[in-house]
Amino acid sequence: MTSIVWFRDDLRLADNPALRAAVDRGEPVIGLYVLDTSEKVRPLGGAARWWLHHSLADLGERLRERGGALVLRRGRAREVVPQVVQDAAASAVFWNRRYGGPAREMDTALKARLRDDGVEVASFAASLLFEPWTVRTGSGGHYAVFTPFWRACLHLPAPRAPLPEPREIVAPQTLPRSDALDDWALLPTNPDWAGGLRETWEPGEIAAHRRLDAFLADDVDDYDRARDEPAAGVTSGLSPRMRWGELSPHQVWHAAAASGKDTERFLSEIGWREFAWHTLFHAPDLHTENLRREFDAFPWPRPHPAALHAWQHGRTGIALVDAGMRELWHTGVMHNRVRMVAASFLIKNLLIDWRRGEEWFWDTLVDADEAANPFNWQWVAGSGADAAPYFRIFNPETQAQKFDPQHRYIDRWAPDWADVPPLVDLGDTRRAALAAYDEVKRSRA
Incomplete structure (x- = not known):
């Protein structure tokens, strides 16, 4: 058998x-x-x-x-x-x-x-440290705010130890028919746009463990201090490894604990991943429906294809946004701080529905999963769990001054930033966004 x-x-x-x-x-x-x-x-x-x-x-x-x-x-x-x-x-x-x-x-x-x-x-x-049905509020419901959610997780029994890999796996003498992997045509060919992915990544379980070891040996020391600086290079690089399960969260958790380093801030990001999946468990239509249904009243203007295209291809004339979108196209990832800025710009300066941004990230991110991708887009939009307040609009110029003051990140990914005229005025569009969000507030009154 x-x-x-x-x-x-x-x-x-x-x-x-x-x-x-x-x-x-x-x-x-x-x-x-x-x-x-x-x-x-x-x-x-x-x-x-x-x-x-x-x-x-x-x-x-x-x-x-x-x-x-x-x-x-x-x-x-x-x-x-x-x-x-x-x-x-x-x-x-x-x-x-x-x-x-x-x-x-x-x-x-x-x-x-x-x-x-x-x-x-x-x-x-x-795939998760804590099963969704094991983390409940005092009234038996599920958490809508991260901090009490993660606090409740940390009061549960510690995640189990990772299992060793089998030394030997015996296959039957006769195997069922198998497709050839190449026949699935998963790789782009005409055109082959994946050169940047090949330069950036080595998928697979062994490579995933090498990256985890390297991060805990070096980069984690600066993680809390410099994680928001896109040019600092201290991100873990583990998100696609965990998305595809080349690493389990239990392996990451116990490796961090065994490192002897201060990993509390890093592990809270693993907690954010858990929060996204727990939210999806209770809201399976997360990528199509506002979690906060009052946001169904948001007056999205008629779609503007040219503006969306400019954002997708890093041609908005807003330096930090363009750098992030070009990094995404080349590497299949974007620095997390810049992801928030780019998402905020699409939603709150261009007034384009967050679902259009989520769709683009779904297609271009190597770490896009069905929980984190829509969860984070809804967080920025203000329609999701523990969402940023509707009036929180990231100013990309201020963000660049704070987190990339020497333009190292911008100059790497968008060296022509000064030659691209801004697509919109940040002040005018911020005011338009606040006026639109006021309509959501009035709909609740």
Whole structure:
């Protein structure tokens, strides 16, 4: 008999409870990854597809080194998984839990269907430090503000220790049919716009651990002091590693604790990630609907395609915004401080719906996930959990003076900034944004 491990956003061997359960069962193991084309599954953006290709290639190689195998299939997961179970004559299927609404519905239905067919099915906690249903307010609800949420998390039992990776994984003699990874065409070819991604990143589990070790050995010392300075280079670089599950939050948590360094500020960012996922668990339409429904009354003007295009391509004439948008296009990430500034400019100076910005980031970020991406956009817009007040409008010129006073970041990514005329007047558009937000306030009165 055979056990199947259904990999999703947990592309690693170490600290993978589903894989550990399958190996401990003592039967041959097949790894399965499904490129899900189900209607309710949000299609991956271009940068995410690039990362997925390389992370799957790494996972397949690491499984083969230990005697295992990775089967790739494309299609509706609710149909593909039972078919692979049948093809492999598998007696058990294991996976790590997901927390988005459609994913949970699919997993629940699949678990029931497979069990009806006599297949053992088990799911495990692997992607979050704290399961969403374990963190509750005193009245039994869920938290809408980060600080009390994280305080409540820290009063729960400490996150479990990471599991070691299996030394040996035995594959069955005969494997089910597998797609070829190249046939999925996840990599851009015509044109090939991924040169900057290749320069910047090395996806995969081993590279993820190298980055974690390097950050804790060096950059974390300056993290609290310089994390808001985009030219300082002290960000962790771990967000895509955690988004794809090449690292688990338990590994990051315990490595930080064992470092002997002051990692409280850094770990609070891991807490922010948890907060985003807990929010998505309770609001599965986070990327399309305002969490604070009173913001449905916001009077978005008619879309302005030219302004949106200028923002997307770093041609607004606002130096810090343009630098950030060009960094995003080249590297697939943007410094967090600059992300907030660029998002605020789109929403509150250009008066473009936050959903348009979220869609662009979804397509261009290598670390875009279904929780953090819309959660952070709604935070900036003022429509989300623990949101910035509606009147908080980041002034990109003031932000540049404070966090990039020597223009090191701006000159790197937007050296022609002085030659691009500003798209809008920051003062006039700020006043227009405040007037529009007043309409939201009046709608609540």
